[in-house]
Amino acid sequence: MSQTTTRVPQEQRTRAMRERLLEACVAVLVEKGWAGTSTTLVSQRAGVSRGAQLHHFPTKASLVVAAVEMLAERRHHLLEEVSQGLPQGAGRTRAVLNAFGDHFASDVFTAALELWVAARTDAELLQVVGPLEQRVGRETHQACVEMLGIDESVPGNRELVQATLDLVRGLGLANTISDDTARRRRILDRWADELDTVIARQEQG
């Protein structure tokens, strides 16, 4: 029994240290960009010894990829929470699009953008980032379909969902160097009205 009670706190401590490292990594990445991020800086920010950091994440790439992965999971859970509170009927599409717009205007997008752009010119990093982006992309697409309640078996609807996600990605990029919130809301409200028109047209047959 004493074995169990000592093992659990140790696992918890390890888990907490990992999370502190990943959170510090996101903060440094958002503040200083990929080039300005070093494992030394991250372990200092996290208050974790260099040895412990190297044990958990032996390279900068492994640390940053794990940090972006953690963020993506967290944001995904946030989207699921938003999904529970969505209004039915009028206003639902607008609410969904604004949730995705905010998602892509958050730190998760900024951190992922730094990793994405770095991977473009780093073949080794790309081997890890490519599959991660594909997986996150699939999950985000699925969440968007469910939240919009759109029928992807109707020809052309899949492309509309893809367009919606590429739109919020473009808006996310526009938001990185200046606060684009007001413009983003106007654009997404207009896009939501258009999607509602398409869906209504399909329901009328």
Place this chain on the structure above:
Amino acid sequence: MSQTTTRVPQEQRTRAMRERLLEACVAVLVEKGWAGTSTTLVSQRAGVSRGAQLHHFPTKASLVVAAVEMLAERRHHLLEEVSQGLPQGAGRTRAVLNAFGDHFASDVFTAALELWVAARTDAELLQVVGPLEQRVGRETHQACVEMLGIDESVPGNRELVQATLDLVRGLGLANTISDDTARRRRILDRWADELDTVIARQEQG
């Protein structure tokens, strides 16, 4: 007269050297990213002496900003050429959207993206990049309105044009780490059909 004949070639030589530097800068930026770009590397690639390079562009930022500016102007002229050859009526919107899609999937977008992301964490660079992006953004928006032949005085149409440009920006980003051409075409064709439906609805009054 001899003064004129010697001055003109000198101006031409200076102009040619400037262009060689800017073209080399774009090539290095696309190949190695912002962090991997140095003025030394660019002058070597351009075959221009270090002294001449420093005379024209004293800093890395001034060189990269001028390179992205040159590219943006060239791509803008290319869009104007495309504009001359557009079909009237059916298929026009698809042709316009695919022209913009290709524009944002080209080296000009990749180079601008590297500059944009670097400017996010570099206040000095941002002071130059911010106004450049605003100007290029306005010009691109105006070109898109004219090529689509859309009436921006109709409420909601301005937001549709903005959404179209944010969509192609998002598609440009998706294209940076893998060739996304086929998916991009399907999405833009679908969005073009939607825009055509909106425009037809407005014309019917």
